[in-house]
Amino acid sequence: MAGRDLPKGNAAIGQSGGPTAVINQSLVTCAMALRKLPHIKRVLGMRHGVNGLVKDQVVDLGRVNAQHLAQVARTPSAALGSSRDKPDKAYCEQILAACRKHNIRYFFYIGGNDSSDTCRIVNELAHTSGYDMRCFHIPKTVDNDLMLSDHTPGFPSAARFLALAFMSDSLDNASLPGVKLNIVMGRHAGFLTGAAALARGDGRDADRNGPHLVYLPEVPFDQQRFLADVERVYARLGRCQVAVSEGIQNAAGAPIATTLVQGLDRDAHGNVQLSGVAALGDALADLVKKNVKSGGSSIRVRADTFGYLQRCWPDPSPVDIKEARAVAAFAVRLAAKGELSGSVAIVRKRSKPYASEMKHIELSDVAGKTRHMPAEFIDGHCNVSRAFLKYSLPLVGPLPIMARL
């Protein structure tokens, strides 16, 4: 449903939610493409998403030197600044007022499911107010939890970090054997925790390489079963490397972080703060220390919480760079051909080698919804399936070969 008459005016771009290693690729591609459209006069960047827009904190991206923008594109994290605001109706009225003031007719918002919901609400409000503004969501989230997309920009680079991290940490653990627990980002979806399994490689050592156990938020976590799992692996290999999602839950749906740890902070939405706090790892390590013995003696147990490095490590996956640009270019093309709104999904082609194409989807298809690991990606209660490894391997780029003696 394209509106043939393209409104003349300005465009605005915002970044929202947790940053990624490639979100600036989307930003810069979007800005450069918009600069070329004749009916768009100014290309504005919102500082810290809609938060900056309503405070009149915008930057004129049309005036930034293209060479500098190319360097910004290669820089991890959100160059405009990001925001965690979840605007209500009144806030959205302010956003619309700011858009009118700046004569913004094209609104691009780069983010995850919350950000696409902001985009959807602003779009509806503009429509019902009779203000001709076209709103487009450009997907981005390391959590890989957007509906209808094969995967999301940001995920391949974070998955690459995790594959490298588990690979080198497993060698460290083999060198000084013990139980090593690594806590991975992803409150609701286990894709990133699952990506740890790429560290095993496909060589003859694959079944001895870590991670030996993988606990996803999609599978209820049982403490006794967990301890038995660790004990079994330790008995077989003399060591055990474990990937644990920060969002693991018990059968009743309560986060394990809250059942094991007292006094965790909660945000305005009542969600327990899971990132930037390492108590879950320490608590699980204590549990193992107290309950798992080897020949009657206590064993070496360590925990690391990988934290924010997972989402901004400056070694992005080549596929991720390419697709973060492609989703942004596609969104601008939608606007240029007169589409009124939408989001972009990445669709995997059936071809080999790996390739993808972009697809126009509705804002409502993705707004505020969460995708979980599908059942075929999960193997039992503490592993991912071969199908998941086949799915994620082409996304992360070349991994180093680790040779053992």
Place this chain on the structure above:
Amino acid sequence: MAGRDLPKGNAAIGQSGGPTAVINQSLVTCAMALRKLPHIKRVLGMRHGVNGLVKDQVVDLGRVNAQHLAQVARTPSAALGSSRDKPDKAYCEQILAACRKHNIRYFFYIGGNDSSDTCRIVNELAHTSGYDMRCFHIPKTVDNDLMLSDHTPGFPSAARFLALAFMSDSLDNASLPGVKLNIVMGRHAGFLTGAAALARGDGRDADRNGPHLVYLPEVPFDQQRFLADVERVYARLGRCQVAVSEGIQNAAGAPIATTLVQGLDRDAHGNVQLSGVAALGDALADLVKKNVKSGGSSIRVRADTFGYLQRCWPDPSPVDIKEARAVAAFAVRLAAKGELSGSVAIVRKRSKPYASEMKHIELSDVAGKTRHMPAEFIDGHCNVSRAFLKYSLPLVGPLPIMARL
């Protein structure tokens, strides 16, 4: 004092202490060089250092395909396995017995100050027992705390990891502003924590880039002063990124980890376990949350403990690769020309660009001793000096350019 008559027999190589990203470069260089010496018959690798040697767990490195060894060299962590054993007299007798049994006449031990002490004791015992065995220590430690060396193999790669980590984490923090505390390895020496400051770069943003505060174990840590520091930076920039050594101590020399956190584990030597546990970061974050406000409201505070990834990240510094090979090749040359024992120090040349040369030092120069950050590398109570940045920058290899809007 070279013994002109080189004993004929076998050589053994061991790896000890915390692994690094380049310790296998030293191992493989040493093995390949020894394989070429006519008076050396077999080149044995000790599994998990002297622990494997006394248990007769050795691997014949002369039989491993050179191409595979080249791949092992590029693999992080200790391929032979490592050990934290600190042998006493009786243990050393067992080591010597194992050496006699395998006719080991050349003993190479790759490690830090504890490992060089093992090497020294074994050497003395062989000497007093009249067993002609030449013992050489090959330096390695991410902590950079060996005497007489400009720096140690392993440090440049770990410093590189930290520069990259603070760089990208600072951008993440700028994007979603708050106080971010990052805990860095290094119980006694602040070199690694100091290396975080390389993340600032030398562009026009250098004084706004993180880390804004750097707390070293060499400078007594005062909680009230720390809180005032954070408040001051936050008031100026609206955010604050902090590098904290895991080994920070109060004026009385007590680790802050023990003053803030109850129930930390201790090892056999009475040292509090600092790595693989994240309680210090969480405790400092709590302290900031409770005490630092902005305009009367609480602020966003997060902590990450970088953990074991610091020492084995598979992106080593090019200088580190080169020098890890050079120290091992030099140690073998010492043996080949008839030296009886020794360790190797890296000496920086005064030339530009950066270059170094190897120097023969005594085992007793380095054994069991710890080097701290010299005073000229420290600036006030919460920063490193320009001299430190000048010292460490050439070691870490090229860092990416981070561009901001």
